[in-house]
Amino acid sequence: MHIFFKRAVSLHLIATALFSYLFITACTEDEISLDLKNAGNPYQIAVDGGVFSYGGHQFLKLTVPFEQNGKAKPASGAKVEVSDGQNTYQYRETEKEGEYESVEEFAGEVGKVYTLKIEYNGNTYFASDSMVAATEIELEQIPAGEQTKYMKIEHWRDGEVVFCDFASIELSKHKFGCVETARWIFRDIETDYYVKTPKNLVLYDHCYSHESSIPQGVFPMATWGSGAAYNESAQPIQCVKMSMSDRYYDYLVSTFNLTDWSGGMFSTISGNVKTNLSKGGTGYFYASDVKIRYLDLDELLEIIEMFGNKELSDDYEKQ
Amino acid sequence: MIMKNNDLQLNKSMKLTTLITILALSAANAFGQQYTVSGYVKDQATGEVLVGATVYDAALQKGATTNGYGFYSLSLPAGSHTVKCSFVGYQTVEFSANLNGNVSHNFGLTEETVSLDAVTITAEGRDMALRTNQFCEERLTMRSIRQMPSMFGEADVVKVVQLQSGVKTLGDGSSGMFVRGGGNDQNLILIDEAPIYNPSHLFGLVSIFNPDAVNHVELFKSNMPAQYGGRVSSVIDCKMKEGNPNKFDFAVGISPLSSTLTASGPVLRERASFLVSARKSLIDLFCNAGDVFSLMPAFYDVNAKLNFQINSRNRLFLSFYNGKDRIESSDGFFNRWGNTSGTLRWNVNIGSRLFVNTSVIVSDYTNYMEFNENKHKYRWETGITDVNLKTDLAFYISPENTVKAGLGTTHHHFVPGQTADSLQSIPQINAFEHFAYLLHDFTPVEWLGVNYGVRLSVFQNCGEATWYEYNSEHQVVGTEKSSSGVYKTHTSIEPRVNVNFKLAADRSLKLGYARNAQYMQVLQNSTLSYSSLETWFPANANIKPVLVDVVSAGWFQNLGSQYSLSAELYYKWYTNQIDYVDHARLLNNPYIEGEVRTGTARAYGLELNARKTQGRLTGGISYTYSRSLRTIDGINDGREYSSLYDIPHDLKINANYRLTANWSASAVWIYTSGRPTTLPVGFYQTENSYSDLVVPIYSERNSSRFPAYHRLDLSVGYEPEKQGRVVWSANFGLYNVYGRKNPLGYRFDTDHGQVRVMQTTLFRLLPNFAVKARF
Secondary structure, X not given: OHHHHHHHHHHHHHHHHHHHHHHHHOOEEEEEOOOOOXXXXXXXXXXXXXXXXXXXXXXXXEEEOXXXXXXXXXXOOOEEEEEOOOOEEEEEEOOOOOEEEEEEEEXXXXXXXXXXXXXXXXXXXXXXXXXXXXXXXXXXXXOXXXXXXXXXXXXXEOOEEEEEEXXXXXXXXXXXXXXOOEEEXXXXXXXXXXOOOHHHHHHOOOEEEOOOOOOOOOOOOOOEEEEEEEOOOOOOEEEEEEEOOHHHHHHHHHHHHHOOOXXXXXXXXXXXXXXXXXXXXXXXXEEEOEEEEEEOHHHHHHHHHHHXXXXXXXXXXXX | OHHHHHHHHHHHHHHHHHHHXXXXXXXXXXXOXXXXXXXXXXXXXXXXXXXXXXXXXXXXXEEEEOOOOOEEEEEEEOEEEEEEEEOOOEOOEEEEEEEOOOEEOOEXXXXXOOOHHHOEOOHHHHHHHHHOOOOOEEEEXXXXXXXXXXXXXXXXXXXXXXXXXXXXXXXXXXXXXXXXXXXXXXXXXXXXXXXXXXXXXXXXXXXXXXXXXXXXXXXXXXXXXXXXXXXXXXXXXXXXXXXXXXXXEEEEEEOOOEEEEEEEEXXXXXXXXXXXXXXXXXXXXXXXXXXXXXXXXXXXXEEEEEEEEOOOOEEEEEEEEEEEXXXXXXXXXXXXXXEEEEEEEEEEEEOOOEEEEEEEEEEXXXXXXXXXXXXXXXXXXXXXXXXXXEEEEEEXXXXXXXXXXXXXXXXXXXXXXXXXXXXXXXXXXXXXXXXXXXXXXXXXXXXXXXXXXXXXXXXXXXXXXXXXXEOOOOOEXXXXXXXXXXXXXXXXXXXXXXXXXXXXXXXXXEEEEEEEEEOEEEEOOOOOOOOOXXXXXXXXXXXXXXXXXXXXXXXXXXXXXXXXXXXXXXXXXXXXXXXXXOOOOOOOXXXXXXXXXXXXXXXXXXXXXXXXXXXXXXXXXXXXXXXXXXXXXXXXXXXXXEOOOOOOEEEEEEEEEEOOOOEEEEEEEXXXXXXEEOOEEXXXXXXXXXXXXXXXXXXXXOOEEOOOEEEEXXXXXXXXXXXXXXXXXXXXXXXXXXXXXXXXXXXXXXXXXXXEEEEEXXXXXXXXXXXXXXX
16 A cells, blocks of 8 residues: 555656646747837827816827837827817926826816817827716626725724724726726725826726626736725725726727737737727827716625625624 | 529539539440459458558559548459559559459458568658549558657647648647648548547647547648538548457557557457547646646547448448547636547448448537636637538449549537627527539540549528628627528539649649638637637628639659659639638627628649658658738728738658668658738837836738747657567657747737737757557
């Protein structure tokens, strides 16, 4: 029995070593220097930004596409204006190169089509998008993920440790597929990042919400964001929902196909993102209706009850 | 109007059929009183039939070759004759026949004792190219397949097919085959007449063909005979061994990837025999998912065959194949795929000259994947199930005059994509595929041979179905339903002709034309041929069948007794070739046809071959220049672009050197141009300062190329003649000897806005071995 056991163990070790050699050492990934063909880049400018129904100085960023060994450069010195068919709003470059804001404060209106015009380096680029309405935020719509949970955490207060309530909502960064598409932002309003201006909406690390995911390629690669709230100071968290047009949805899907969802060699056929910029431009200029709701602890617990990892929450409660 | 066109085509087909019949019969009447010698040619030791063996009367210079079932029929004038039977690597035997009536005679050939200076390995192709009127045909025996270096020590049919000129693959280890500019799904792969829809184990590292169960393989490149249809590029027709009717044989083999167990023997002595061979991967026996790899692969396959000789004229065969792959991870990812097929075949020879084969064939391919995401279990299931009934007959009127005909029907059940959510499932489809063909192989004069025929194929979508209407923007504008009956019919007339100008005993010029139709295609995301998530999707109301017209010309020359040369040219025109739009979403998409665009394609090439087929050193050099280009509205702005397998230059050199009677050494060197890919020409950064989402920018589809692919493989084989009770054989090899880093793919990584290019490489310097015991 002893000899049989020893033989079995050695066979296991030999087999494991052999297969490890065959597969692990055989398949390698190395960083290489590759001369990507830089002739024929069809784009001279990239746009990120748009018009929100949230009033203020509307904001967008312009960058110049770059080659393999380069970095994104701001597209500085452009002449930018946005029109809704009745009014035309001029933009000016802020103190930061490549960032432009409307000279006047204004709020976008649902149902209107906004057209961007950029004059840069002797070329003129256009893009337009229509503002569709975002529905009011309902708790059951909130796209909470598996790690949404409630727990007690240690908190340092007045020189001593106290246990505080903590509610955490995990959000999928990119989930697509439901009838009503929207972008979502969750944030603790104690931080500096809560919505004050459209600029924050453009620059903040927003996430996107849909009902179910679409596996793209053989191995879908989802990335995850998370939101958290301390209720110890009874501060609610801010929930922001932004509508998107069908074209913007298509743009985002095509963008994530090439980035976060990309399965490398197993990916779908590569192609350029579905921009709404005229020839020579890429990125997207969007028009987005904004709805905001503040969620207190009771509402967060309701979300946890609906979507959260209850087993995990129970464990923490027992502690 | 469609009906009128179909009627017109059918009318043409009837006229052509009548013409062939008249020609065949008039040719038959040109000969006087003749009698026929017919029967089977087999290996004396194993009882396996020998396909392509020659039976001839040297005095009259008349001969016949055995068909795909080992049957021959040779008609000769009345009187005494000495009929010889020969086959490459076997001793020639004679049979004296006094013909005053039809004679039935089976030949049993014995393998030649190995003589170092007279080893003949691949001569079959050399003489066959001159002798037969059929064009673009390669016959691979297991003997020749075993001579080639292999990736994991074990002989692999697909890897050897990939070494043939005009056959390309994408990267290391793949079982994908791209023949003369055709797609991976355009090859008809058969095991004992049953279609196989995925020939890969372990994502292509191993093919499903168990070398211990395979008798021989025939490869037809583009000019397929009329009895084959349903694919437009090639036919890979694999026949299983039948089992030894005289005694029991057993074999056990092991290689790094799998172990094999084979048994064969008589059921009723000399009347019925069986063969069972099973392979199982080893890795999953010793490791669990997560122990060594995050993804744990495993596979098995079983080949079984039973044949029964009812009497001298009737034989019955039952073949079975079942193979499954499984890959799973500890976090819930699970993927299982595999083929199952069964063939019941009845061979009958009537009156010595008429050979009839009737088969009932069942084939099933399924692919099931599930994984967990965000507390949800996702599943994706695809597959295809066929039930086929067909009859083929061959009428051997004379050695110079053979007529073949057949008809059959197949019921296909397609599961293009099934999910738990019916709204995301692709509707299932049923279809009938009917065919009839007539083929005439005729040598009216010594210097001219003609092989011509026609195939009529009809594809009918039928039964309960849901399909969608699309507008010119490829958006869904309506839903159609059918509860029963035929709702869409596609018909194709496929003429095929080969002309063989036998310019001299050692050279011939062949010209050929063929039209082929294909009624189903694979829709697949991957840019490689590794993915197992393919969806077989049929022609229907939205997708038309692919039609290919091909013209070919070939020069075949033997030099002395050891060398042969050939040069072949081809040009192919594709109609209704499909491709996918950028970012095509092929999974969980019921509107999958909206992601597909159709257009035209063309492929052309020149294939040069030089072979040495006798002596201690045998081998060959082949060079191919070829292109494969597509023009499809909606893709690449409608401009012509390279297909993924547009690999212009392809040089393959193989050599086998007989060291001693038992030891041999082999080498293969391959050089090909880099395959096309779509690489970014620039990038832009989007989003915000909290993330650096760097988005690639592309110019034209497939306008870049990977670096040239090349590698050298070496192997040493030990295979003694069977003398003792147990005979050991072994193969040791090195794959990619000089460790060339051939890229499998590139990944573009970003680090603080900087783009880094990561290259994935498979198999640098891979040692391998296989050991086998026969008893």
